[in-house]
Amino acid sequence: MSRYRGPRLRVVRRLGDLPGLTRKSPRKAYPPGQHGQSRRKRSEYAIRLEEKQKLRFNYGVTEKQLVRYVRKARRVAGSTGQTLLELLEMRLDNTIFRMGMAGTIPGARQLVNHGHIIVNDRVVNIASYQCRPGDVVKVRDRDRSRKLVETNMEYPGLANLPSHLEFDKNTFSGKVNGVIDREWVALQVNELLVVEYYSRMA
Structure with missing residues (x-):
């Protein structure tokens, strides 16, 4: 899948604040689409997927690039999630x-x-x-x-x-x-769920 070039505020409404993607803030607080306002219980897979998508859209990387970053982070000693964030931030x-x-x-x-x-x-x-x-x-x-x-x-x-x-x-x-400290990462993301997502996909 190539880099996303569609409406950015639509993504922000779906995933929450993405400081790297746009400076604008959406007027509507709920997700886009026909079922945006209906409250549905999300599966564990959906939650992990959402965290992964936050990284992808905020840093503007393709799925292929993100997979490569995850593999690279796994080869480094220490926390895979933190190393992944460091690679993207640097x-x-x-x-x-x-x-x-x-x-x-x-x-x-x-x-x-x-x-x-x-x-x-x-x-x-x-x-x-x-x-x-x-x-x-x-x-x-x-x-x-x-x-x-x-x-x-x-x-x-x-x-x-x-x-x-x-x-x-x-x-x-x-x-x-x-190298950036975890506390300075502006994006609100749970990197452990991203690592879990890819470990279950492997």
């Missing part, structure tokens, strides 16, 4: 979003894909690039790139900069100082 598009250079993760992905971002003095146009501690991320020294980021910074997606990042608004450059 993606370049999410790092740019958390630094405030873009209002949403799709907006940050567009900045990367169009060659506006430099990592360690090299133009990187791959949104899934894994940032590592010590990486210096900055905006390309071009008027067009700077104007785009300046406009984005007027309406940042999230107000607080996580403790593992630093960003200088004057020079449009930031640095990754470490």
Whole structure:
């Protein structure tokens, strides 16, 4: 299945607040569709699926990519769920979003894909690039790139900069100082249910 390009507020109504997907908030508090307002008891599978979908839509990854991240997280010692969140949070598009250079993760992905971002003095146009501690991320020294980021910074997606990042608004450059702590993950998700979902699917 390819990346979702449909109405974002419909997804937010279904899954709850997704800070990386959109800054808008829905006018209706119940899920979309004919049976949105009817209260039905959800199965355990439905609950795990919903948590998995939150990750997919918030970080803008395909099902295939998410499966790959889960397998990679399983190979690392420690909590699989926490490692999975770290892998998703340390993606370049999410790092740019958390630094405030873009209002949403799709907006940050567009900045990367169009060659506006430099990592360690090299133009990187791959949104899934894994940032590592010590990486210096900055905006390309071009008027067009700077104007785009300046406009984005007027309406940042999230107000607080996580403790593992630093960003200088004057020079449009930031640095990754470490790996994100669980408490700084903005998305309200139960990562253990996501791991359970994939372990039962295997």
